[in-house]
Amino acid sequence: MTVQPSLDVKGLAYAYPDGHQALFGVDLTVHRGEQVALLGPNGAGKTTLVLHLNGILSGGLGTVRIGGLEVRPHERAALREIRRRVGVVFQDPDDQLFMPTVRDDVSFGPANLGLRGAELDQRVGEALAAVGMSEHVDRPPHHLSFGQRRRVAVATVLAMHPEILVLDEPTSNLDPASRRELADVIEQLDVTVLLVTHDLPYALQLCERSVVLSGGTIVADGGTADVLSDETLLAAHRLELPFGFDPRSVASDLSA
Amino acid sequence: MTGHAHLLYRHGDSVVHRLPAHVKVTALLAFVLIVVSTSRQHYLAFAGFAALLAVVAVVAQVPPRFIATRALIEVPFLVFAAILPFVATGERVDVLGLSLSSEGLLAAWNIAVKGTLGVVASILLAATTDARALLLGLQRLRLPARLVEIASFMVRYADVVASDLHRMRIARESRAFEARHLGHLRVVAQGAGALFVRSYERGERVHMAMLSRGYSGAMPLSGAAPATRSDWATAAALPVAAVLIALTLEVLR
Numbered sequence: 001m002t003v004q005p006s007l008d009v010k011g012l013a014y015a016y017p018d019g020h021q022a023l024f025g026v027d028l029t030v031h032r033g034e035q036v037a038l039l040g041p042n043g044a045g046k047t048t049l050v051l052h053l054n055g056i057l058s059g060g061l062g063t064v065r066i067g068g069l070e071v072r073p074h075e076r077a078a079l080r081e082i083r084r085r086v087g088v089v090f091q092d093p094d095d096q097l098f099m100p101t102v103r104d105d106v107s108f109g110p111a112n113l114g115l116r117g118a119e120l121d122q123r124v125g126e127a128l129a130a131v132g133m134s135e136h137v138d139r140p141p142h143h144l145s146f147g148q149r150r151r152v153a154v155a156t157v158l159a160m161h162p163e164i165l166v167l168d169e170p171t172s173n174l175d176p177a178s179r180r181e182l183a184d185v186i187e188q189l190d191v192t193v194l195l196v197t198h199d200l201p202y203a204l205q206l207c208e209r210s211v212v213l214s215g216g217t218i219v220a221d222g223g224t225a226d227v228l229s230d231e232t233l234l235a236a237h238r239l240e241l242p243f244g245f246d247p248r249s250v251a252s253d254l255s256a
Numbered sequence: 257m258t259g260h261a262h263l264l265y266r267h268g269d270s271v272v273h274r275l276p277a278h279v280k281v282t283a284l285l286a287f288v289l290i291v292v293s294t295s296r297q298h299y300l301a302f303a304g305f306a307a308l309l310a311v312v313a314v315v316a317q318v319p320p321r322f323i324a325t326r327a328l329i330e331v332p333f334l335v336f337a338a339i340l341p342f343v344a345t346g347e348r349v350d351v352l353g354l355s356l357s358s359e360g361l362l363a364a365w366n367i368a369v370k371g372t373l374g375v376v377a378s379i380l381l382a383a384t385t386d387a388r389a390l391l392l393g394l395q396r397l398r399l400p401a402r403l404v405e406i407a408s409f410m411v412r413y414a415d416v417v418a419s420d421l422h423r424m425r426i427a428r429e430s431r432a433f434e435a436r437h438l439g440h441l442r443v444v445a446q447g448a449g450a451l452f453v454r455s456y457e458r459g460e461r462v463h464m465a466m467l468s469r470g471y472s473g474a475m476p477l478s479g480a481a482p483a484t485r486s487d488w489a490t491a492a493a494l495p496v497a498a499v500l501i502a503l504t505l506e507v508l509r
Contacts, residue, residue, distance in 0.1 A: 094458070
């Protein structure tokens with residue numbers, strides 16, 4: 001038996017009820033253990049794609065499979081399994097952390113999956129340890145710093161033991177130190193990652209492969225260093241490297 | 257700030273702090289019911305009730321000043337009560353040269369004393385119970401789950417909305433806006449509208465985040481410690497003492 005890819009999107013097209021079409025036939029396969037960056041300018045359809053991965057949005061054409069299981073929004077039991085398999089970390093941690101304490105929040109997902117008691121506590125402990133937030137377990141989320149909240153948000157989905165971790169713009173609003181701390185956390189995770197961002201250096205640091213989503217379709221798919229070195233491609237899709245940043249020299253430093 | 261501090265909470269470690277929240281809520285409710293059902297002319301009984309609350313405050317190590325400043329919330333009601341002796345009809349009495357309605361005086365006393373006792377008792381509950389414990393307590397008391405959820409979101413997002421509001425005010429003032437006359441109400445009202453829309457949209461995003469983690473209609477708040485018999489006995493001391501005071505005075509009359 002072959003291992004099913006963690007994520008397999010085929011011909012996904014979607015238009016919002018107001019008629020605005022966001023996706024025009026997206027194909028994307030992410031194999032187990034891969035860390036892939038999904039790059040694209042604002043308005044490229046990145047968030048729309050993310051919301052399809054766990055069946056929040058649906059009703060267009062095409063299929064999404066997570067570890068071989070197809071996302072069918074009308075089958076409740078299957079949908080619950082899909083939402084366990086896909087851990088989405090949303091852009092604003094204040095949206096993600098809604099319970100009175102960090103412990104309650106990290107328990108929320110696994111408790112919805114039916115875990116209780118010692119098993120639940122163990123999941124919470126593991127997840128918080130993985131993001132280095134164990135000592136804050138009893139604090140209310142709104143008393144944490146922004147970077148700490150982001151890491152707790154990652155823990156809330158890690159606690160569900162996802163097949164694939166989807167991070168939507170994880171570096172937005174982070175200061176450089178928090179940004180690095182988050183990278184340290186993501187790097188040592190043993191899980192498939194889809195990193196949705198327009199922070200190109202971050203993609204280069206964390207992901208070997210990148211795909212570019214623009215105008216609702218995948219326009220490039222390859223090694224991150226190659227994608228970022230293709231100046232005409234970047235210019236055509238409103239992607240820009242920070243001033244003075246040379247992906248080739250950084251990539252050779254990384255591989256050295 | 258540490259823990260689940262809210263403005264009314266005073267961190268401490270006393271018998272009252274340690275009692276489970278649902279036990280305290282029940283005791284408070286019983287006490288308040290006894291207070292409001294006591295006839296307003298049993299002046300001594302109210303002195304007794306006040307003494308009971310003083311004992312609770314001492315045991316819980318809540319200083320009088322802490323209670324007094326928080327009891328200011330009651331002032332509008334007291335103002336309303338203070339008007340009654342002047343506007344009520346019926347038999348008049350002279351107090352310091354003012355002609356007042358005796359019925360009005362009694363009504364004012366009734367509102368003031370019962371209101372104050374209730375407010376002080378609630379402040380004592382809030383001072384000794386953090387927000388999360390209170391939510392768990394309400395859940396244990398079988399308050400409908402939806403209401404507990406709404407209250408829990410309120411606790412969580414009050415700060416977020418307040419800081420949204422604060423940022424919007426700073427943004428207005430940074431562009432040299434000052435609310436100087438009534439015409440500026442329009443700007444402030446638009447701000448309130450924008451805040452509503454923002455909060456509504458945030459609500460949608462939070463709901464999406466909840467669905468993503470398998471929310472299916474029940475909020476798993478966990479960890480409420482069950483109450484022991486001695487917890488109930490300790491908490492019952494307040495309402496039982498209040499009943500004894502009321503009954504004793506009834507018999508002595």
